[in-house]
Amino acid sequence: MSNILQAIDVRKAYDAHVALSGVSLDIPERSIFGLLGPNGAGKTSLIRIITQITGADSGEIRFRGERLNPSHIAQIGYLPEERGLYKKMKIGEQLLYLAQLKGLNKTDATKRIKAWIDRFDLRPWVSKNVEDLSKGMQQKVQFIATVLHEPSLIILDEPFSGFDPINANLIKDEILELREKGATIIFSTHRMESVEEMCDSIALINRSRKVLDGPVGTIKDTFKTNTYEVEGKGRLMVIHPDFEVLEHKERENGYFYDRIRLHEGVTPNDLLRYLIGQVEIHAFREQIPSINEIFIRRVRETMPESLVEENV
Template identity: 60%
Template sequence: MLSIRNIVKEYAKHRALDDVSLEVEKGTIFGLLGPNGAGKTSLIRIINQITGPDAGEIFFNGEKLNQSHIGKIGYLPEERGLYKKMEIGDQMLYLAQLKGLSRADATKRIKYWFEKMDMQDWWKKKVEDLSKGMQQKVQFVATVLHEPELIILDEPFSGFDPVNAEIITNEILELNQKGSTIIFSTHRMESVEQLCNHIALIHKSHKILDGSVKDIKNSYRNNTYKVGLNKELSQADFQTAELISTNANDENYNHTLKLREGFSTNNLLQEIIPLANLNHLEEIVPTINEIFIQKVKN
């Protein structure tokens, strides 16, 4: 759906994006990750045609990005853009009509979303009278009212309590199931694991990681396992693995082990079974958060 090719963006003497290329496939939830100042927002603003690149180009469904695509994109900015003294219903109507909906269609969709998000009595309220979480709900509805093909969410969970965060998570998944492609920019790595099919990590204006969540996590596997036994073993008991740590609880002695080169889990089990009762064995796969920290620190 979205092909981002060799994008460069500079502000005065600062290069915010340096030769960044990404491919966002139709129907995916694409995680755009990076620490503050990495260049994520600069890229999002270019996709939304708020600013232009200094070099490179972007294609939307095979066409070079142009103004006709604006109505096909829904954008939830990190810095929210609601009119604080305007009534919510009027504001939704105004924003929906900017995206090309008729007043009748806009009214119908607003009523649908207000009921869906338990906002039925908000029509006459003003933004300044709402909590930050309530404002977030309004902004989210404004983003998706026109049923965009591409939805860009920049820190969508900011200000939400866990209950409302779960509601928005479910809405994102439902929108994706109905065909929307979603670019999801966040610092909440647990959300990335839950939602995203594909991620890219931008750091200091460069793309440093790009791929499916599954493939990236698999590439960082390092043959480390947690083994629960009914008794404590020492390094002397293991020839197939390095003993990293042991933690005890009421039911287990949990041993963290890293297989030595040339050995398999079968070899490890053959070594353990004569010595202790095995309660569980699980591979320790790095989380996206752990991979993120590792890549940014390097």
């Protein structure tokens, strides 16, 4: 699969701090990409460079192999974290204006606005001013404005913050459909659990550096610790050189919960076989780390370096 966007050693510094120190990324075509990291990690700086709001101090961004230039603006749709619309402008006109700024001609824009308006049930509101709308409806309008020009790269900064659950689901469905139609979506968020299930690949950013990236499955595989959760009934006694009990909880009526790590070369079937002889098993599953846990682990690993950085 080819990459729609490539960042190569991108650096950006402001007055007092470094926002990005040598970040490289590959974002595959037709994927959902999670740009994850805590607040202030440099995500928004990177996005502003991709959307050409600011420029990088050094490094390069390539859009489908070409060096990023103003001709790409029309192919990118951006929903910033700080959202807003002209309060005293009618919704229809506002959408038309924003679409035209992206280079769409009036006829096409009008046609598409109509379709989206119907899709989001905004018909009765078209000639209302934005300030007369509820927050949820404003968010819908904002989303339409982001995707109206059918960009091939859609960047959503903190996409679900401020969306109510119903709208959040609506938007999620739309995003998945946009990917089906061929668009690439970048999610940028510090709430990693909110996008984990949707992302095909991710990059973790911490303190201006990329700490980890790749397809979600691969990352999870790498960070698997060969640990299994077991629930059941009976008295469990694990005395075996291949297995290590990390956690053991006795529950009422003789139930138990255990976390057991397998040593190198041992399969889960070996553990199952060993357990079946002793207890009644109700649940057996592999413990897969969440992105959040991976992030924390990864940051801890790189901690010494970041501590040094902080003291500089």
